[in-house]
Amino acid sequence: MGTINVLLVDDDPLVRAGLRVILEAQEDIAVVGEAADGAAVLPLVRSLRPDVVAMDVRMPLLDGIEATRLVLRSVAEPPKILVVTTFEEDEYVYEALRAGADGFLLKRARPAEIVHAVRLVAEGESLLFPAALRSLAAARGNDTAARAMERAALTEREAQVLRLVARGMTNAEIAAQLVLGTETVKSHVSAVLTKLGARDRTQAVIAAYESGFVAPGTGR
Structure with a gap:
């Protein structure tokens, strides 16, 4: 830009x-x-x-x-x-x-x-927010968030991408980690946001922690 x-x-x-x-x-x-x-x-x-x-x-x-x-x-x-x-x-x-x-x-x-x-x-x-806020997100987790994550029905690759996003990695870093093209990663991130009804990456990561999909400090 x-x-x-x-x-x-x-x-x-x-x-x-x-x-x-x-x-x-x-x-x-x-x-x-x-x-x-x-x-x-x-x-x-x-x-x-x-x-x-x-x-x-x-x-x-x-x-x-x-x-x-x-x-x-x-x-x-x-x-x-x-x-x-x-x-x-x-x-x-x-x-x-x-x-x-x-x-x-x-x-x-x-x-x-x-x-x-x-x-x-x-x-x-x-x-993305630091460890203190990630822990807060996980502590505030609830069944509603967990059900929403389950309904999203992420593919194995989308789930993998979301975990890396939750670790604070950019599209380029995720592409290098998974040996994918940057545009392919962008497509996966876009799919994750759509399925979760998230406005952006931060919203998706909040959902990942609140649902228990990702645990603080692990990115897993």
């Missing part, structure tokens, strides 16, 4: 300023706007049409969870939403991912990690 347009949403102006400096140092990334609260996100998304929203979770008027839900249900072609937070085990982060956020990033991440996160999410290969 060409230039990645980013909207920064955080109630701390220093955080926004830091992210702006890091991202605008890249030739392929442009910060097109800022917001100090989730309540301002939807109008800015509609007017600025960013590719990625870097979204804080905890904000005073409208938090990142509700802002994510609002954008996804109100915009026909919504931007990718990258949750930016301080604590990786925060239940707010998990709920934001369940609500439809595409990826996860710690505020203390190094500049190169922040840039990589924006690029990866923009490309549609979501960053």
Whole structure:
């Protein structure tokens, strides 16, 4: 893709300023706007049409969870939403991912990690949540999730691909692991998302953990 347009949403102006400096140092990334609260996100998304929203979770008027839900249900072609937070085990982060956020990033991440996160999410290969949130997903598992996974009736190859996605692997990495073409892997991932009724890779992985299909720390 060409230039990645980013909207920064955080109630701390220093955080926004830091992210702006890091991202605008890249030739392929442009910060097109800022917001100090989730309540301002939807109008800015509609007017600025960013590719990625870097979204804080905890904000005073409208938090990142509700802002994510609002954008996804109100915009026909919504931007990718990258949750930016301080604590990786925060239940707010998990709920934001369940609500439809595409990826996860710690505020203390190094500049190169922040840039990589924006690029990866923009490309549609979501960053997955860390071990603490995977364990939380598994702990919140239920029979409904298990039945949904059973109804999906994944093929052996699709199940294999989902397990690798759950380990945080990109399409290219999965292709190398399984000795397949990247386009073939993309087709398998698309089939998995369709069968699970998942919006994206993150949603599919949440379903995999909540259903018990994948156990935390194993990818199996």
